Amino acid sequence: MRFIPSSCLKPGMVTAKDLYGYNNELMLSEGQVLSRIEIIRINLLKFQGIFIEDELSADIEVENVIDLKLKNNTVKALKEIFKQTERGEVEYEDISYLKNKVDDIINDLIENKNVAINMIDLKIFDDYTYYHSVNVFILSIIIGISKGMQKQELYKLGMGALLHDIGKVFVPKEVLDKPGKLTDDEFEIIKTHSKKGSDYLRDKWDISNESNLAVLTHHEKVDGTGYPYQLKGEKIPEYGKIISVADVYDALTSDRPYRKSMLPSEAVEYIMGGSGTLFEPSIVEVFVARVMPYPIGTCVKLSNGLIGIVVENYTENCMRPKIKIISKSKNDDTYCDLYHERELLNVTIIEIADL
Numbered sequence: 001m002r003f004i005p006s007s008c009l010k011p012g013m014v015t016a017k018d019l020y021g022y023n024n025e026l027m028l029s030e031g032q033v034l035s036r037i038e039i040i041r042i043n044l045l046k047f048q049g050i051f052i053e054d055e056l057s058a059d060i061e062v063e064n065v066i067d068l069k070l071k072n073n074t075v076k077a078l079k080e081i082f083k084q085t086e087r088g089e090v091e092y093e094d095i096s097y098l099k100n101k102v103d104d105i106i107n108d109l110i111e112n113k114n115v116a117i118n119m120i121d122l123k124i125f126d127d128y129t130y131y132h133s134v135n136v137f138i139l140s141i142i143i144g145i146s147k148g149m150q151k152q153e154l155y156k157l158g159m160g161a162l163l164h165d166i167g168k169v170f171v172p173k174e175v176l177d178k179p180g181k182l183t184d185d186e187f188e189i190i191k192t193h194s195k196k197g198s199d200y201l202r203d204k205w206d207i208s209n210e211s212n213l214a215v216l217t218h219h220e221k222v223d224g225t226g227y228p229y230q231l232k233g234e235k236i237p238e239y240g241k242i243i244s245v246a247d248v249y250d251a252l253t254s255d256r257p258y259r260k261s262m263l264p265s266e267a268v269e270y271i272m273g274g275s276g277t278l279f280e281p282s283i284v285e286v287f288v289a290r291v292m293p294y295p296i297g298t299c300v301k302l303s304n305g306l307i308g309i310v311v312e313n314y315t316e317n318c319m320r321p322k323i324k325i326i327s328k329s330k331n332d333d334t335y336c337d338l339y340h341e342r343e344l345l346n347v348t349i350i351e352i353a354d355l
Contacts, residue, residue: 002057002297002309003120005049008354009039016051016062022127024072048255049120051297056326056355059333060311062297065115065138066108074101078162079130085169090204102158106141106151113145117291118313120264120298129165132250137161139246139291140239146286157239159207160214164243167197167215179257191227194219214239218247223277241280245271245287248278263352265293268318289315294349301353302336303346309355314339319349326355 001016013034021027022045028038031053042050051062064071077098084090109115117139140161144154168176171193175186182190198216201207217240220226222233226244252267262270268288275284292313294300300323301307312322320338327334338344 001051001053001060001062002299002355003049003062003295004052005354006039006043006047009034009042009050009052011036011039013052014054016053017064018068019047019050020068020072021045024076046255048261057297057309057324060297060309060324062295063118065117065142066105070101070104070108071134071138074098074105075127075130075134077101078133079127082130082166082169085166085200095205098162099159102137102155102162105138106154106158109138109141109145110151110154115142115290116313116315117142118296120295128254128256129168132254133162133165135250136164136243136246139250139287140242142290143242143246143283143286146290147283156208156210157214157242160211160218160239161243161246163197163201163207163211164215164218164247165193165197166200167193167195170196170200177257181258191219195228210237210239213237214243216240218243220244221278222280225278236280238280241283245279245283248274249287249291263293264291264295264298265319265349265352268293288318292318292321294319294321299353299355300349301351303348303350306336307353307355308336311335321349 004013011034015028015030015032015034018026018030019028027041077094080094081090081098084094137158141154141158144157149157171189175182175189178186194216198212201212201215214237216228217231217236220229220231220236220240221244222236222241224230224232249267249271252262252270253264255261268291271279271284272288275281294310294313296310296313298310299307300310302323306325308323308325310321311324314321317339322335322337322339325334325336336344336347338347
């Protein structure tokens with residue numbers, strides 16, 4: 001299978017994974033042949049793209065990080081919590097259900113502790129806040145596991161990550177959803193969300209102090225340029241530092257009203273470039289070993305002119321994957337292993353290709 005941007009979908013293509021709609025309903029089943037109407041629906045929901053199955057990628061498998069149904073149920077539960085928070089009437093049963101989902105996902109990730117983020121996430125544009133929060137949670141837990149955190153620590157980190165943006169409920173919609181550039185005054189309003197979220201959780205939720213501090217500090221930067229308190233280095237709690245990296249990565253790889261998403265490779269390079277200034281270097285080091293800039297199924301062009309599909313990544317060097325070369329003149333499979341083949345040391349990926 002391989003990932004195809006929504007703008008490149010054509011009738012007759014075959015879906016490689018289930019696709020879920022706005023209300024977590026099954027919209028397209030794995031193996032379904034796309035029609036023109038279904039492609040229109042995909043674009044109306046503003047999916048960045050979907051995974052398809054074809055001859056070029058028949059032997060390529062892209063594994064989900066966690067069970068899709070579990071993830072979508074968590075998104076749905078979080079959405080309900082946000083809506084209830086807006087109304088000022090959060091139900092204990094819904095909080096308990098969400099906490100159980102946190103526990104379930106942590107257990108899944110612990111069982112597969114060597115997991116890497118090796119696929120492009122399929123999310124609905126209009127539900128960005130909820131998908132983003134769940135993605136930040138998953139990324140944060142993967143970092144935490146890689147750093148050797150125990151289950152209790154992971155739970156505290158996970159609750160902070162999942163609820164890191166709940167303070168945006170208290171930010172005016174016209175500022176939060178503004179399609180253009182924010183004014184200085186509007187940005188100051190946006191910057192209040194981390195403290196507002198922390199204050200709300202402290203007053204209304206039974207949540208650990210560590211989780212609350214993670215919500216409060218997830219926009220602090222190690223060089224002191226973050227907010228709300230311009231904390232530096234060791235003054236920033238570890239959970240806040242972890243969520244900061246996860247938050248920025250998922251935000252950069254998501255379409256927003258004011259900009260198009262970055263490619264995973266561009267977002268990883270941004271995180272790497274911010275190591276030691278914006279982000280804690282030890283966390284960046286773990287992050288780049290677990291989040292692949294060229295996910296399996298990505299079509300790429302190499303500096304030697306060849307085009308292919310990424311089939312394997314290496315945590316030792318995330319920028320140099322193994323690639324299945326696409327050639328019209330050959331029937332046999334040809335591969336370029338940029339990490340292991342010494343004769344390819346001068347070959348690099350130069351761009352994402354459209355096959």
